[in-house]
Amino acid sequence: MTGVITDRLTTIGADDLEALARGAAVLGTGGGGDPYIGRLLAAQALREHGPVRLVHPADLPDGAVVFPVAMMGAPTVMVEKTPSTERIGAAVAALAEFLGVTPTHIACIEAGGVNSTFPLVAAAQLGLPVVDGDGMGRAFPELQMVLPTLSGIPCTPMSIADEKGNIGVLNTVDNHAAEALARSLTITMGCAAIISNYVMSGAQARESLVPGTLSLCTRIGRRLDRVRAEHGDAVAAVADELGGRVLHAGKVSDVARRTLTGFARGTAIISGTAPMADPASRSAAGDLTLEFQNEHLMAVRHGIVEVTTPDLIVVLDTDTGEPVTTEALRFGHRVTVVAAPTDERWHSPGGIALVGPRYFGYDTDPVRFDARERP
Amino acid sequence: MTGVITDRLTTIGADDLEALARGAAVLGTGGGGDPYIGRLLAAQALREHGPVRLVHPADLPDGAVVFPVAMMGAPTVMVEKTPSTERIGAAVAALAEFLGVTPTHIACIEAGGVNSTFPLVAAAQLGLPVVDGDGMGRAFPELQMVLPTLSGIPCTPMSIADEKGNIGVLNTVDNHAAEALARSLTITMGCAAIISNYVMSGAQARESLVPGTLSLCTRIGRRLDRVRAEHGDAVAAVADELGGRVLHAGKVSDVARRTLTGFARGTAIISGTAPMADPASRSAAGDLTLEFQNEHLMAVRHGIVEVTTPDLIVVLDTDTGEPVTTEALRFGHRVTVVAAPTDERWHSPGGIALVGPRYFGYDTDPVRFDARERP
Structure with missing residues (x-):
């Protein structure tokens, strides 16, 4: 986003969540789910298990096994049917067993909205650090819409769990198929599910994630507080x-x-x-x-x-x-x-x-934020 | 069905398929999918790999590992989009790997319709015998509607594969949830998928399957031929x-x-x-x-x-x-x-x-076939 991250966080504790969630809502660009829900769940987990260590992608060892974790579904449903956080562990465990690997780090696939805080629950529960970065640098609605897709990292094998105890593991031919199949499961699961996907090495995470986005979110949130206190x-x-x-x-x-x-x-x-x-x-x-x-x-x-x-x-x-x-x-x-x-x-x-806009059905070429002069 | 099975088959070859498919259509009671498609696929596999050995449930060793295989989806779609038989092996292999077991027998979960012949393709490809029996003794439309459900045998872990190369493994809290989640995947997969589920031991197969239904189907088909030849x-x-x-x-x-x-x-x-x-x-x-x-x-x-x-x-x-x-x-x-x-x-x-009729939305108690006198 801003290029140089000057004040990196090294841990995230319960006290950081309000700022993080507010900044995540900014990067959510109107979507990404209600960060309030993720914040509530994360606050509970961080109070119970203590702060989570943040690791900048540049500091990841090549052999790190990074497990992104996210919520999939309709934000409106998540508000009414708060996901059971127990199932995060089940989603990670099912995928780890399927892949025959042990996760070393948790990551966010999406910085905007609920999915910037939700993975903290997994990290706190599992005693793992979280990567300070994410797969989008913002929010987008579909699973394949992440920079790891551009790096050729497959979305699957992925796991998907609901709060009732049902779980699925998908292995698809491409990341669009993963979106389609996981979406249909999510809808049948009641429009809210926990997923883990895009499992990647430390080297892949360095290449494909947007670095520093959790720090950026927290910094935005804190600056908003400060500016308001100063009536700026x-x-x-x-x-x-x-x-x-x-x-x-x-x-x-x-x-x-x-x-x-x-x-x-x-x-x-x-x-x-x-x-x-x-x-x-x-x-x-x-x-x-x-x-x-x-x-x-x-x-x-x-x-x-x-x-x-x-x-x-x-x-x-x-x-x-x-x-x-x-x-x-x-x-x-x-x-x-x-x-x-x-x-x-x-x-x-x-x-x-x-x-781009055409994927979403708008008949226009993309226009960059600075492409037009101010009036 | 008829109680005593007098003429059990010991193998099924390409020449038996017409009779088997016709009998399966009888047990399909109007549904169960077009046995013609299953017959075409099975004929190809049996000609390529030779006849498949049939094992009566009573002859299954306790420790047999029985993998039922079926097609799930809309029969009308199966006619237009004949499933790729390569994916049967993928469905069985994915489930075997997930469970950490090696299948010893293939079985039919449904005797009526396409699913009496379709498993023969798997058996021929994998060089495994097929159980002479099935989970319904007829056709029903939903996954949980099998006698193994009554015996407490879980539908999942189950695998589900489409012809494009996508595959899923589901693990659900009950067999109704397996139906709901597998159905939504099947629909997204284009309304036709290959599934393997209700993996059971030889002892469980003896207890929960309807014995002799493949022999029964074949016998019905042959008798129809004979009677027609005799103008009976x-x-x-x-x-x-x-x-x-x-x-x-x-x-x-x-x-x-x-x-x-x-x-x-x-x-x-x-x-x-x-x-x-x-x-x-x-x-x-x-x-x-x-x-x-x-x-x-x-x-x-x-x-x-x-x-x-x-x-x-x-x-x-x-x-x-x-x-x-x-x-x-x-x-x-x-x-x-x-x-x-x-x-x-x-x-x-x-x-x-x-x-029973109420499950299907009919407001009546079940009536048995012989409950009313003939007029």
Whole structure:
């Protein structure tokens, strides 16, 4: 994200979770699941087992056996049916037994949302360190949408467990098939399941993960706290941490949602407000239209595409800088939209094929966050 | 079925398949999938690898490791997308590796329809004998609907493979959960998958399987051939083999079908014909209504339930005695309905809970094939 990570964390304890979860919601770009649930579960585990050690990918030994852990399913269901954390161990154990290996590290496959905190539960329970990094550098909705796919790392063998005690191990011909089969199991399991997949060596993790994203999330969360305590510009602080810029500020004037094939799809219109405190950094005129499918994927103004996936489109409460999920967008809400760069690897042809706007059904080429001049 | 099996087969070769498949269609009671597909695949395997040895359950050593093999999915799809037989070996191998055992015998989990011949492909490929028996003594649509469930034998660990190379291993808390999860995978796999499940010892197979059903199927098929060659009463011959009786003869006057949650549900009305050649054995008067869900599950006359699942309701072409699937029922078709007893264990309280009419949504107690006097 910001290039150089200046203040790396070396452990994550219960006291770090609030900041981590808030930063994860920022990287969630509107989706990624409710970090609050992951935070609750992680807080319990970290209080019981003590802090978890964080290992930067650069410090991983080649022979490390890294087990990513995640929740799969509909965020709305996870809120109502909090996953039983016992089953995390079962998911990891089933996969370890299937592969005949012993995990040495736990990792996050997704930095945005619930899956930045959820793996901490596994790490705390199993007494393993967590990799300070993730497979996306943000949130995306499907299993194959991770940088390890671009590195040729298979999603499977993967395990999938529900809270009732059912478990499956999948071995698929490619990562898209893993998504399709695991998705159907997740739906039958009640729309929330625990998965472990993309098992990789330390060398593979160094190559394919986005480094430092748990530190970045925590830093964003803490800076938000600090700026608010000092009555500073919270939105500008987030944009700064992400290396992004404010794209638009205004009021939510329209939200249209539909739930299609298990995803929350829709459109939100943010009417412009003017004049702004800092006209140079905020676009004042016109409406900005956001297209989302779990995450915000495209921002359009006056019929011109301003920015698209894979770059980050983050909606923040204008007053508090608090991230707003696509589900929480409400008429009249005063929000500021920040655009920020994604990991550069997502802009490769393979990356665009996986997570570019056309994959999500938008008939446009990808537009980078800085491709258009400010008005 | 008929109690005493007088002429047991000891091998099944390519030449036996036509008779076996025809008998399997009779036990399929209208469902169970098209035995023609299984017959084609088995013929190829038996010609390539030679005949398969048949072992009666009574002759199984206690320590035998029996691997049932089956096709799961929509029969209509199997016709269009013939399964790749290579994947049978993959399904068996994945499960064997997961369990850490080596199979000694292959078995049929279902005698009716495609799953009486399909396991022969596995046996031929793997050079293993096949058990002369099955888990139902007929056809039923769901995985948990087998006598091994009543014996407490778990469906899982089970394997499930598609023709593309994807494979899954499921381990579930009960056999209903296995059905639900395997069904969702099957649907995502394109509505046709190869499964291996209910792995059991020789002792368990002796206790829980219906013995002699492959011999019975073959005997029915051969007798049909013989009777037709002699211009005899083919329908009466089938009824005799099943220990059943003719319930009704007439013309199909109405068929209503709907495809619901992956099953072919519907109703057929068979108008009565009179006078009959043998009035003592055939009811001539009125209409008979058949309710089916893949298989024929209930026969009703004048508002009175004549016979229900788990007993067998078999629809035969009146002239040829050829079994008619629920999918092949056509207006004007002259058919005879035969009712026959099922394995007695299905009439236990546990059996009725699994496959009785109420499980299928019919608000009636089970009625046995001989519970009502003939008119």
